[in-house]
Structure formats: structure tokens, C-alpha cells
Amino acid sequence: MKASTFKRLINLWPPFLLTGIHANHVSADYREVDCTLTMHWYNRNAVGTHFGGSLFAMTDAWYMLMLMEVLGKDYYVWDQAAAIEFIAPSRGVITARFRLDDNIIADIRAKTEGGEKYLPKFTVELLNEKGERVAQVIKTLYIRRKPAKR
Numbered sequence: 001m002k003a004s005t006f007k008r009l010i011n012l013w014p015p016f017l018l019t020g021i022h023a024n025h026v027s028a029d030y031r032e033v034d035c036t037l038t039m040h041w042y043n044r045n046a047v048g049t050h051f052g053g054s055l056f057a058m059t060d061a062w063y064m065l066m067l068m069e070v071l072g073k074d075y076y077v078w079d080q081a082a083a084i085e086f087i088a089p090s091r092g093v094i095t096a097r098f099r100l101d102d103n104i105i106a107d108i109r110a111k112t113e114g115g116e117k118y119l120p121k122f123t124v125e126l127l128n129e130k131g132e133r134v135a136q137v138i139k140t141l142y143i144r145r146k147p148a149k150r
Contacts, residue, residue, distance in 0.1 A: 001069075003028045010065075019043050021058045030069035033062050033098040037126075039091055049089040050134075056084050059124045059137040062098045067141065070105060074146050075112065080119060081140040090134035095127050112145040119143075 007026040010016060016023070020043045025034040035058055037043070043054045059082070067077045104120070111118040119140055126135040 003030060006030075006065075015057060015060075019054045019057055021054065030066045031100040033066060035062070035096050035098075037094040037096075039093070047089075049091055050094060052084070052086060052135075055086075055090065055094065055126055055135050056082070056137065058094070058096055058126070059084075059139065062096075062124075063100075063122050063139050063141055066098060066100055067108070067143065070100060071108065071143070076142070076144045076146060078142040079139065080142040083138050085136045086134070087136060088128075088132065088134045090126070090128055092129050094134060096124050098122075098124060108143055112143055115145050115147060117142060117144040 003026040007023050010023050010026075015021075020038045020040050021035060022038070023033060023035045025032065027033070037050065037054055037058045039050060043051050045051045061079060064077050064079045067075070071077060108118060108120060119142060122139045122141070124137045124139065125133050126137070128134050
């Protein structure tokens with residue numbers, strides 16, 4: 001799927017649309033994604049900061065979806081685990097950037113070449129408008145090369 005079409009569709013996906021999460025950039029090769037979370041009355045918590053679930057949701061599935069496109073149909077790619085650390089109260093617009101470089105892709109291909117599973121970890125920093133970290137998420141993915149068809 002073209003990245004521009006994917007971006008339009010993902011921004012209509014209810015878990016993002018209804019929480020104020022927006023994909024701002026998806027590169028044509030799916031190796032870069034930028035998304036934001038804008039504060040609204042419906043995504044504030046009891047103390048007037050971003051609801052933690054919305055911060056966590058803005059990081060969900062990006063690396064899985066990116067790697068599914070980059071690696072292609074010969075691979076199983078799943079989100080396996082995630083952990084969030086809240087660092088500072090967050091208000092306003094929060095940004096998350098997801099990046100895959102050639103070294104990461106080569107490492108995944110090498111470690112799954114014989115059909116072994118690989119559980120890489122990706123760290124995502126959530127930044128406020130001043131560029132300060134408000135949270136950090138560590139995503140663990142399950143990746144395995146599919147067996148060759150006979």
C-alpha cells in the first residue's frame with residue numbers, strides 16, 4: 001500500500017481518531033513515521049495532563065506495521081510486549097518519532113535467516129513541544145522468517 005494512502009487510513013482508525021493521535025509523516029519506504037497526540041478535553045486525566053493510555057496508544061503498532069512493509073510477506077511480525085515509563089506531566093502536543101535504518105533491517109534479516117525468532121527492542125521517546133521527554137516506551141517485537149513453501 002502506498003504510504004500516503006496508509007497515512008490517510010491510519011488517521012481514520014478509531015483508536016487514533018478518537019484519542020487525538022495523528023500520523024503526520026509516513027515515509028514512502030515506511031522507515032520513518034512521526035505522530036502527535038494533541039490534548040483535548042476527552043484525553044485528559046483527573047489532574048489535567050494527558051491520559052497515560054493515550055500516550056501509550058500513540059506508540060502502539062507503529063514498528064510492527066513499518067516492519068511488515070519493509071520486510072515483506074516472508075516474515076511474521078507481531079508486537080510482543082511493551083512498557084512505558086512516565087517521566088514528566090504532559091500537556092499540549094506530544095510527538096513520537098519511529099525510525100528504521102539499514103543496520104536494524106540487516107540485523108533482523110541476519111538473526112531470522114534460518115527461521116529463528118528474534119525479539120528486538122525499540123525505544124520510543126515521547127517529547128513535548130519544548131523537546132523534553134515526557135515518557136519513554138520500550139517495544140519488543142516478535143519477528144520470524146516464514147518457512148519456505150514447498
